[in-house]
Amino acid sequence: MRRSSDNVVRFVSSNRHKYDEALPILKGLGVRVGYERALLQEVQSDELAVIAREKARNAHRRLGMPVIVEDDGLFIEALGGFPGAYSSYVMRTIGIAGILKLLDGSSSSSSDRRARFSAAIAYDDGSESRTFEASVRGTISEAPRGEKSWGYDPVFVPDGQDKTFAEMGPDQKIGASHRTGALRAFAEWYVTSA
Ligand code: IMP
Numbered sequence: 001m002r003r004s005s006d007n008v009v010r011f012v013s014s015n016r017h018k019y020d021e022a023l024p025i026l027k028g029l030g031v032r033v034g035y036e037r038a039l040l041q042e043v044q045s046d047e048l049a050v051i052a053r054e055k056a057r058n059a060h061r062r063l064g065m066p067v068i069v070e071d072d073g074l075f076i077e078a079l080g081g082f083p084g085a086y087s088s089y090v091m092r093t094i095g096i097a098g099i100l101k102l103l104d105g106s107s108s109s110s111s112d113r114r115a116r117f118s119a120a121i122a123y124d125d126g127s128e129s130r131t132f133e134a135s136v137r138g139t140i141s142e143a144p145r146g147e148k149s150w151g152y153d154p155v156f157v158p159d160g161q162d163k164t165f166a167e168m169g170p171d172q173k174i175g176a177s178h179r180t181g182a183l184r185a186f187a188e189w190y191v192t193s194a
Pocket of ligand 1: 015070071072073074087088089091150151152153165177
C-alpha cells in the first residue's frame with residue numbers, strides 16, 4: 001500500500017455532504033482524511049462498486065495521491081430497483097417529487113415502498129484498488145419530511161425508525177446510514193494494512 005507523505009487519504013467528491021458525514025466516522029476509526037472537491041466522470045454500470053472503482057482510479061490519476069470515492073444508490077423494490085445506480089441523475093431530473101409520483105398508489109402498509117440505500121467506497125493509491133459496500137433497508141415515506149437535508153434524506157425511513165433521515169440529527173443519521181457500514185469496512189482494512 002502506498003501512503004501520501006502526510007498520511008492523509010483524500011475523499012474525492014463534488015458532494016460535500018458525503019464528506020461531512022464520512023469525516024467523524026473515519027476520524028473515530030483512526031483514518032486521517034481530507035476533502036478534495038472534484039467532479040469525476042462516471043462509467044455506466046448497474047453496479048455501484050464498478051462505478052466507484054473507476055471513479056477512484058480516475059481520481060488517483062488526477063491527484064497522484066491515495067484517494068477514496070463513494071458511490072450511492074437508492075433501490076426501490078416496487079420500481080424493480082430503480083433508480084439504483086442512476087440515483088444521482090434521477091435526483092437531478094425528476095427529483096423526489098417524480099419518485100413519489102411513480103410510487104403513487106403504493107401503500108405504506110404493504111411491502112410496496114420497501115427500498116434499500118447502498119453505498120460503495122472505493123480506495124485507490126495507484127498500486128492497490130479495493131471496494132467496500134454496505135446497505136441499509138427501509139421504506140419510502142409518502143411525503144417528504146424533515147428540514148435541512150440533502151438528496152433522498154426527506155423520503156428514506158430506515159428500518160427500526162419512524163423518522164426519515166432528514167428528521168434525524170446528524171449523529172442519528174450517521175449511525176443509521178448506508179455510508180457508515182461501507183466506511184467502517186474500509187477503515188478496518190486500511191488501518192490494519194499499513
Ligand atoms: P451518488 O451517485 O453517489 O452521488 O449518489 C446518488 C444519489 O443519492 C445522489 O443524488 C445523492 O445526493 C444521493 N445520496 C447519497 N447518499 C445520500 C444520503 O445519505 N442521503 C440522501 N441522499 C443521498
